[in-house]
Each structure stands twice: as C-alpha cells, then as structure tokens.
Amino acid sequence: MKLTPHSSPAEPADLLIRMRNQAGSVVTITTSPKYRAPEAARAECSRCGVMAYSEKGLTAWAETHAAQCRAA
Numbered sequence: 001m002k003l004t005p006h007s008s009p010a011e012p013a014d015l016l017i018r019m020r021n022q023a024g025s026v027v028t029i030t031t032s033p034k035y036r037a038p039e040a041a042r043a044e045c046s047r048c049g050v051m052a053y054s055e056k057g058l059t060a061w062a063e064t065h066a067a068q069c070r071a072a
C-alpha cells in the first residue's frame, strides 16, 4: 500500500498575527524579515490607524497598543 501524504499548503511569505482586545482594536503584525533583521515586522492598528515598524519584533508593542487603544 502506498501512502500519499497530504501536500502541505504553501506557506505565506508573510506571517500575520492579529491581536484583538475587548474594545475592538485589532492590531495586525506582518513580519518582513530582512538579512540583518530577521525579526523585522510592521504593525498596523485597524482602529486608530497607527502604524509601527521595528526590527526587534512588535508582539509586545501590539499587545500594549491593543490594550491601550480605546480611541472612539
């Protein structure tokens, strides 16, 4: 019997991370690794529109922002 493994789906070029808080803010992080900055990422808040870029990763920033963003 021949086993045919499922072909794994193509991985997206960018990894998206979304963070949502109770106020409805959604911060989207898009990683964009570079040669000297494998952690480089961009983030954008869908609620207030603020954008951020860091070569050290933005997970902590996104968590903080999502918690603080309560702009009406």
Ligand SMILES: [Zn+2]
Residues within 6 Å of the ligand: 025, 045, 046, 047, 048, 049, 050, 065, 069, 070
């Ligand atoms: Zn925001």
